[in-house]
Amino acid sequence: MIVSVTQDDGTVEELSTDDLSALEAAAIEEAMGGVQWARVEALLQLQEPEALRAVVWAHRRRTAPELKFADFDLPGWRRRVKARISRDEIEDALNNLMLQALSTQAEDTQIDRMTPHLRKLAHAPADVDAALDGLGKGHLARRRQDSED
Template sequence: MIISFTQDDGTVEQLSTDDLSAREAAAIEEAMGGAQWQRIEALLQLQDPTALRAVVWAFRRREQKDLAFDDFDIPGWRRRLKARISRDEIEDALTNLMAKALSSKSEDTQIDLLTPHLRTLAADPADVDAALDGLGKGHLVRHRQDSAA
């Protein structure tokens, strides 16, 4: 997940959960009441303010070792914080979907249902098309563009 944090001066800081250490991830889990990392990722996708704040807090603790989670806040969080998925996460989601759908022979239909959601969550919506191309499913992108015309 990529957390975009708009600073007071308007600059945008990108924080990737891929850059967290295992200890930092564990600290986020603890700060979130013992939630497992998969749950935190799901909450990030839902733009949960506590999960978003926890990730930024973990990065801020690198410079401020004694920064307590309960004391850390982000005023205006709704306009300043956004969680988006990376291309690797898009590829993982599509690969997992294809593996499950192969047995039902409905992979194209299921991918068609998932791609609008992936585009909404993607840090770069073009990554969805690139991931589809990489999986040999680029025809789904062209099909959607043809039907929209």
């Protein structure tokens, strides 16, 4: 996941959960009351403020180790902080969907249903098209573009 924080001057800071150490991830889990990492990721996708705050806090502690989670706040979080999925996460989701869909012989339909959701969650929506191409399903992206024209 990539958590983007818009600063007061308009610049955007991008913080990746892939850059967190195991200790930082464990600190996030602990700060959130013992939530498992998979749940943290799900909460990030839902734009849950505590999960967003925890990721930013973990990154801020690198330069301010004394920073306590209870004292850390993100004013204006709803308009300033967003979590989006990375290209690797898009590819993982599509690969998992393909494996599930192959057993039902309906992979194109299932992938087609999921791509709007992936585009909404994607840090860079073009990554969805690139991941579809990599999966051999680029025709689904082109078909969607043709129907939008």
